[in-house]
Amino acid sequence: MQYHSVDYPIIFFKTQEYHGSAVVLAHKLLQNRIKRFLAPIYSLPFSTSLSFPSPRSFPTPAARFSPLFSPPVILHFSLTMRTSIHLQTSPPHLLSPPLASPSLNQDSQKLLCAQHAASLVKPSTILGLGTGSTASLFLEQLSDLLSAGSLHSIVGVPTSLKTDALAKTLNIPLTDLGSHPVLDLSVDGADEVDQELNLVKGRGGSLLREKMVEGASREFVVIVDETKLVPRLGATGPIPVEVVPFGWDYTIMKLKELFKGEIGFDAKLRTVWDAKEGKEVPFKTDNDNYIVNLLFEKGISGDLRLISDEILRITGVIEHGIFIGMATSVIVAKKDGKIEILNKK
Numbered sequence: 216m217q218y219h220s221v222d223y224p225i226i227f228f229k230t231q232e233y234h235g236s237a238v239v240l241a242h243k244l245l246q247n248r249i250k251r252f253l254a255p256i257y258s259l260p261f262s263t264s265l266s267f268p269s270p271r272s273f274p275t276p277a278a279r280f281s282p283l284f285s286p287p288v289i290l291h292f293s294l295t296m297r298t299s300i301h302l303q304t305s306p307p308h309l310l311s312p313p314l315a316s317p318s319l320n321q322d323s324q325k326l327l328c329a330q331h332a333a334s335l336v337k338p339s340t341i342l343g344l345g346t347g348s349t350a351s352l353f354l355e356q357l358s359d360l361l362s363a364g365s366l367h368s369i370v371g372v373p374t375s376l377k378t379d380a381l382a383k384t385l386n387i388p389l390t391d392l393g394s395h396p397v398l399d400l401s402v403d404g405a406d407e408v409d410q411e412l413n414l415v416k417g418r419g420g421s422l423l424r425e426k427m428v429e430g431a432s433r434e435f436v437v438i439v440d441e442t443k444l445v446p447r448l449g450a451t452g453p454i455p456v457e458v459v460p461f462g463w464d465y466t467i468m469k470l471k472e473l474f475k476g477e478i479g480f481d482a483k484l485r486t487v488w489d490a491k492e493g494k495e496v497p498f499k500t501d502n503d504n505y506i507v508n509l510l511f512e513k514g515i516s517g518d519l520r521l522i523s524d525e526i527l528r529i530t531g532v533i534e535h536g537i538f539i540g541m542a543t544s545v546i547v548a549k550k551d552g553k554i555e556i557l558n559k560k
């Protein structure tokens with residue numbers, strides 16, 4: 216058998232359910248979700264060419280597509296039409312040797328942990344829906360499970376306007392915190408995770424609603440790729456603080472006073488480019504507040520609870536992005552395609 220001509224990046228993956236996984240893969244391609252996997256991943260054997268005219272008609276839930284299954288083989292596929300994918304593979308003896316250890320890019324790692332988290336959601340869960348690129352992948356997985364009928368009766372509480380809009384697009388039923396003051400589970404990404412599972416969140420600007428929803432959850436599962444694991448919070452970027460717009464420069468002065476003497480410390484108002492105005496303007500949160508970024512040269516040091524209290528005591532501060540002791544577990548997706556689960560002690 217000849218290799219099929221490949222006019223799209225080859226995807227490698229391992230699977231037990233060849234047919235189902237191919238369906239999911241095709242589905243995902245057409246959903247434009249797997250295009251980011253340029254250093255792809257897994258593979259499967261097929262003896263025939265298959266054509267999938269309508270991705271939404273695929274019954275197989277995404278959760279069945281697991282890159283951790285075996286055996287490894289290679290899938291060749293080509294896009295012949297916008298809405299049709301032909302899949303064909305060579306017999307195993309003609310295949311290139313499988314990758315000994317796949318190297319997943321960050322997007323693939325995000326998808327991996329999102330898939331894992333979605334597979335943990337049980338029917339009838341009151342679910343906190345996080346914000347950010349990883350949480351969005353989780354929402355997509357959830358939606359696939361719901362539309363395939365593998366999951367039902369869940370209701371979500373969104374942690375941002377963006378998530379609210381995405382969940383509506385994906386037909387995920389929504390509720391609010393007032394109607395469900397105790398949630399079963401929240402799933403969200405994070406910017407940083409330290410060894411005690413403390414987090415930095417809010418670099419995307421959504422920390423306040425996240426902290427409210429996730430703080431009201433019996434279980435809070437964090438989904439991250441391995442780049443998010445840090446020895447110290449604040450080591451890879453700013454710690455965001457949500458402040459009232461009134462007197463924001465006064466609040467910055469107070470924050471600077473608090474961290475006086477901290478080498479390399481700075482506090483800066485977060486801004487965004489406003490094309491209409493032709494200048495940088497303050498970034499506004501979903502709650503119409505501003506964000507001040509706390510920058511630490513080597514990460515934040517000292518007693519986190521004490522520091523948290525001191526930040527919150529500044530009049531003008533509404534909330535900060537340090538989430539102390541809130542995560543019950545962290546699902547870490549690694550470059551080598553493995554998942555590590557870190558549980559709160």
Ligand SMILES: O=C[C@H](O)[C@H](O)[C@H](O)COP(=O)(O)O
Nearest residue numbers: 347348349404417419420421
């Ligand atoms: O404001 C943003 C949220 O706290 C996100 O959960 C966090 O920034 C992680 O986002 P991502 O999954 O896109 O890295």
